[in-house]
Amino acid sequence: EWPRGEVAFVTGAASGIGLGISRALVRAGARVALADIDQSRLDAAAEALRDEGGVVATVRLDVSDPGAWEGAADAAEAELGPVTILCSNAGVNGGSSAEKTTYEVWKWVHAINIDAQFLGAATFLPRFREHGGRAHILNTASMAGIIPIPDVAAYASSKFASVGFSRALRADLEGSAIGVSVLCPGTVATRIVESAAVVQEEMLGIEADRGAVEGNLRMLSQGADPDAVGQQVVEAMAAGQFLIVTHKDFLPIVRAVNEEMESAFVDFDGRHGSDPAAAMLVQG
Template structure:
């Protein structure tokens, strides 16, 4: 989808953080942009940032776990801007803490937002995109925790790994159609994810206050760092836009995570039995439509340098 000018984007979690960074990058590229968010105050603040521009931006209050709300949001977006061409399923919550002490409420909140928030967007908009038949692109936000496990973030990693598999499968399914698919793996970004997680958690999924403990029963370690070294949301938005234009399956932001990716992939390769392939089994695998390797991976291009202004 190289030409985006005049096209319409729908972004969840679009009123702050990475979603707002995408909204800015898309609008600056000449797109019409719908920013959807559960927080009205955040929507108002985001629209104030666009007030001095002539960008076509429209806010919609949306709880991504509300399926009826999705239908209403889609109808409103299309009534304002017409067909949706880019669907950025970015809304998410950061659930931290060891799985040993996580509750059903923690799991439910995590899954409802981080997984079903993406599922609800796909079920709502993918048929609409297929019906209008124009060139489109779907990008869902995973995480560096979606390709490499992070201790004390098991719930979050579970959801983000799910998004990875969902987008890779969708890209395979839609290969050869006008709809491209990307999985977005951001590293540390200057966002307020931790603060908004508590803000948007519904009352019926709140836990009783408990002392924080780590897997060893002790209080968790506190890490100190300078958040100013994190990537800005504006740069993140440009990187996502570049990935959409290139048709990349994987959109990465931080080269610093390359050693971790290599270490995990090397471990997977070392786990493979060193023995001849059973050709009869391989032939059966092909019958199910899955090759010994997925050709969509071959289309990922080499990325050289940050996006240019």
């Protein structure tokens, strides 16, 4: 039963949700290439999964480096065989409002959170096609890619882009054997807040508000268990589910966002007549 016997390539696999997804894939009988920028955490993650009987490889990869993807894919496939599951999960939190975000941080966040998801798909789609058979792409977005969340301007932009890109991928791949899912987690107990504080201090030159960092860490520690989220993700991919969410509590905000969008159309006087592209899409 899928994904038994498949080979997965998971980015951001050294920690948090990526490690949880990798662990669930291993438990379901897949072999996993663990890709991450952090070699020492990568080694520790591989050791932990091998102790559980997993067949894994480590690939050091900066997902934001366009020149590094082909080599990383080759290395993974040389060790484990043809990859049929790509989990583009690595991500960073730029951790600031639009006013305080510098262009450097803006570009850095987008390079990792969204450009890398394009690079991953561009690297593996031709390999999936050549290998043939069932394949799957999972992109990790966030609730911040569905509803407005203040004080994370670059992050929110990159996560809305991830949801948008995933929708585009799904539309392009409809009818093929390649499935697409997008994971939109709420709070999950990982290390991501620590990296946000580092960004504020080292890249934005903002003294990280220690009280806020501590508060965020406390909140994050009460989030979902990354291993449980990983298990949910593998079940959802197996079932061909597109949108994966982790917490029901956001539903009222999702409804408000959808209502705002709908009423922009319903309340509009239609002054430009009918749209030829819309006619095509509605029929199709």
